[in-house]
Each structure stands twice: as C-alpha cells, then as structure tokens.
Amino acid sequence: MAEIRIRNLQKRFADFTAVRDSSLVLEDGKFVVLLGPSGCGKTTTLRMIAGLEFPTAGSITLDGDDVTYLRPRERDIAMVFQLFALYPHMGVRDNLEFPLRNEGVPRADIDRRVQQVASILRIEHLLGSRVGGLAGGDRQRVALGRAIVREPKAFLMDEPLGTLDAEFRELMCVELRKLHERLKTTTVFVTHDQNEAMALADHIVVMNKGEILQADDPHGIYNFPSCVFVARFIGRPPMNLLEVRGELPDGAQCVQVDGRYVDVPAVRGSAARALLGARPEHVRLLPAGEGLGGRVERVEYFGSHWIAELHTDAGVLKAVVDKATRPAEGECVGVGFDTARLVLFDADSERLVPSVTTRAHQPSMRHG
Structure with a gap:
C-alpha cells in the first residue's frame, strides 16, 4: 500500500495540453476514481502515474519515493487495461504466473499466491482453461488476478469494465468493491461512467479539459458540486x-x-x-x-x-x-x-x- 502524490503535473503533446498543473494526494489504501468525459485528461494522468507517459512538468511520488521519470517496471504498481491485455496463447494459470516468473519468485511462492488469488476471485475452476474461450466477466477476473498476484503498492485501472455489458458491469462493480475492502491496496480507477464512480469510490476526482475541478467523496461531489460543469455532469x-x-x-x-x-x-x-x-x-x-x-x-x-x-x-x-x-x-x-x-x-x-x-x-x- 502507498500514498501517491502528484504535484503541478502537466502533459503537453505539441500544442495540445492534456493535463494542466494538477496537484493531488491519493491517500494510502483508498479507492480513487478519476472521472470525466472523453479527452478530459484522466487516462493521461493515470498513464503518467504508471510510467507509460512522462510528464512535461511536475512530479509524482509513490510511498514517498520520486518516481516521476522511472519506467513502469521500476515502479511497484500493477495496471489493468480496458481490453484485459491477457496472453491468448497461454492458459489462465500461466497468465497468472507470468509476472511472478519474470520476477524470479520461487516456485512454491508462485503456487501459493496463484491459488490465493484464484480463491479470492473465485476462478479456481478456470485455472486449467485457455483464456480465449472465457466469457468477458471471467477474462476480467483473470486480468485482475494477474495484477493482484504481484502484491503491488498500488493498482491502476484504465476503464476495466468498459467492454462488459450492463449486467456484468454491475456485478464487477460489487466484486471490485469487495475486493478492495479485503486487500486495502491503493487503487486509481479511470472511468467516464458516473454510476461506476459512485458505486466504487472512496474519493472521486472530476476532471475536464485537463484540469481537476473537484476532488471529494461521492457525497460531496453530488451534493456540493464545485462548479456548474460538475453540477451538470454528475446526476x-x-x-x-x-x-x-x-x-x-x-x-x-x-x-x-x-x-x-x-x-x-x-x-x-x-x-x-x-x-x-x-x-x-x-x-x-x-x-x-x-x-x-x-x-x-x-x-x-x-x-x-x-x-x-x-x-x-x-x-x-x-x-x-x-x-x-x-x-x-x-x-x-x-x-x-x-x-x-x-x-x-x-x-x-x-x-x-x-x-x-x-x-x-x-x-x-x-x-x-
């Protein structure tokens, strides 16, 4: 678990500014949702926290360490993408084991951690299956499992429920919240769906045009919007x-x-x-x-x-x-x-x- 701090973060692509002078403290162990319309800067902010993009200006610290210009593998984080990013030629067990084998984790520890994660996500019966034949909800569980098995300081999730149908999204919102309450790992979750944000978040960060407009708990965001944009966007x-x-x-x-x-x-x-x-x-x-x-x-x-x-x-x-x-x-x-x-x-x-x-x-x- 870790506190994440971003200070005066900016990201420019040629003449376009994707993120403008953003400062934010993401508290240790909290589930934080970055919420806003397409193009508001939420995914770019997440990618900078992950190390997939480097900021034009500003700094990022993770658990007190400056990680602003470290590569993703040098940051103790795990990321879950919208399109799952599973290895289709591997089985479920191999997908879960892969990051641990890369890190040189002993075989006994790999078996223990894979079994523990499979039990948490209720996918023990899928460990022998190929990922290509799985339903969307099961594939998402495997993607989550591959992130959880690493036991990182923070989880970063980029619209991980976006490709699921409405019924699965509701189910996975409940499962993600239960999972967070069990693991208590700092989580940053990107979505444009306010229902997901309200259901999942301890704290919501509303963004538009590269700026943070409001950061508060769901009650504050809904009842005391900081500006007209938030008032119209939420609800x-x-x-x-x-x-x-x-x-x-x-x-x-x-x-x-x-x-x-x-x-x-x-x-x-x-x-x-x-x-x-x-x-x-x-x-x-x-x-x-x-x-x-x-x-x-x-x-x-x-x-x-x-x-x-x-x-x-x-x-x-x-x-x-x-x-x-x-x-x-x-x-x-x-x-x-x-x-x-x-x-x-x-x-x-x-x-x-x-x-x-x-x-x-x-x-x-x-x-x-």
Whole structure:
C-alpha cells in the first residue's frame, strides 16, 4: 500500500495540453476514481502515474519515493487495461504466473499466491482453461488476478469494465468493491461512467479539459458540486439551474426566482449574478398557485418513480415524483424546493458560492 502524490503535473503533446498543473494526494489504501468525459485528461494522468507517459512538468511520488521519470517496471504498481491485455496463447494459470516468473519468485511462492488469488476471485475452476474461450466477466477476473498476484503498492485501472455489458458491469462493480475492502491496496480507477464512480469510490476526482475541478467523496461531489460543469455532469437527470434575479449579497438567506422568493442556506460569499441549483429529487410539486408557476410538459416512467419535465418562466427543470402520484401532462402546478439542499453558483465564474451547508462539509481529498 502507498500514498501517491502528484504535484503541478502537466502533459503537453505539441500544442495540445492534456493535463494542466494538477496537484493531488491519493491517500494510502483508498479507492480513487478519476472521472470525466472523453479527452478530459484522466487516462493521461493515470498513464503518467504508471510510467507509460512522462510528464512535461511536475512530479509524482509513490510511498514517498520520486518516481516521476522511472519506467513502469521500476515502479511497484500493477495496471489493468480496458481490453484485459491477457496472453491468448497461454492458459489462465500461466497468465497468472507470468509476472511472478519474470520476477524470479520461487516456485512454491508462485503456487501459493496463484491459488490465493484464484480463491479470492473465485476462478479456481478456470485455472486449467485457455483464456480465449472465457466469457468477458471471467477474462476480467483473470486480468485482475494477474495484477493482484504481484502484491503491488498500488493498482491502476484504465476503464476495466468498459467492454462488459450492463449486467456484468454491475456485478464487477460489487466484486471490485469487495475486493478492495479485503486487500486495502491503493487503487486509481479511470472511468467516464458516473454510476461506476459512485458505486466504487472512496474519493472521486472530476476532471475536464485537463484540469481537476473537484476532488471529494461521492457525497460531496453530488451534493456540493464545485462548479456548474460538475453540477451538470454528475446526476441523471443533472442538477437544475435557474437564474436568480438581482445580485446575491453576502449572508443572503433567500433569492428571487421568477419574481418569487426562495429560501436558501445562508451564503458565505457574494455574486453580481447567480444561479440556483436544485437536484431533481429536491424539487417539489405543489398545488397550482403556490411557489413558482409551472406546467408539466412531459413525464417519464422509471419503475420506482416518475421524472416530470416542468416549464416555468424561470426555465425548464426536472423533478423526481413518487410512482404513486403521476402528474398529468399539461397540468398546471406549483414548484417548490427542499430549501436545505439548494446550492448557488456565481453565474460569471460558474463556481460554487459557499454556504453554511457547504462549509459544514469539508472536502475529504487534498488537491490544488
């Protein structure tokens, strides 16, 4: 196990900057997910930690040792790739044994470690099989096993579930989390799938355009997004954003939206222009004439609940509605909010305006 530190990390390819001045502490024994859209810099960051790419500037330390320009074999890490990277001409046992034989591990230790890993991953019955005939989920277990058997200081995983179907992905998320709780090895996992991130992570690092926008636990990422991008990227449907009328003064406890006053947690900052953020599950349907005036334009069924699309003079927003109270399309309704769960953003900088609730939540990762 090991703490990983990246300081002022940058990576440029000719005129393109893939990673910009990133600093982050990945705590010993934690499962950290790098999350963001394609091209945001998450995989490049992972490859620099692995030694597959060298940074243009900055430093990387592993367990206190500077590994910035060491080759992958000189770093005590193991990597799992999206496409498994197994040796198809070898059997399962040979794939698991291969990294240990390369390191000159004694035969007795190889047998012990392979058997232990096979038991952890429940693939003992596959040890005599060829990898070419395995299902996707089993091949992924073998790929994980080949990484685990080395007993490295850290695991690096580059979208390892990306090629699996939805059912296998859910199963492997559960298995990966159980595995981490058992091994407690520092793990860095790259994905663009927020559901994977929320299910797996102790800490999530949201990136976009080469920059780290927020590093926090899943609760903080979801409830207190650091900026408009994170608010829109996290959550399905994403956070509703409504324009606030007038300036937002320091200490404000209510704002005007569409000529109506909405209570908010007391802010600890100010903004010339502001946006009110509300998750769909924190939007309330009220009788017509109460709260903001709205009209139900569309209703979608999700089994356990409905998603109602509401058109108001302040903008379009979505609300989660209990499955027993389906609103009718075209119905005029009032719109209210769970005021304790609202957040505000500076409309110019698109950054979160701190409040009493955001101050109460302290980010659980160090970055910047």
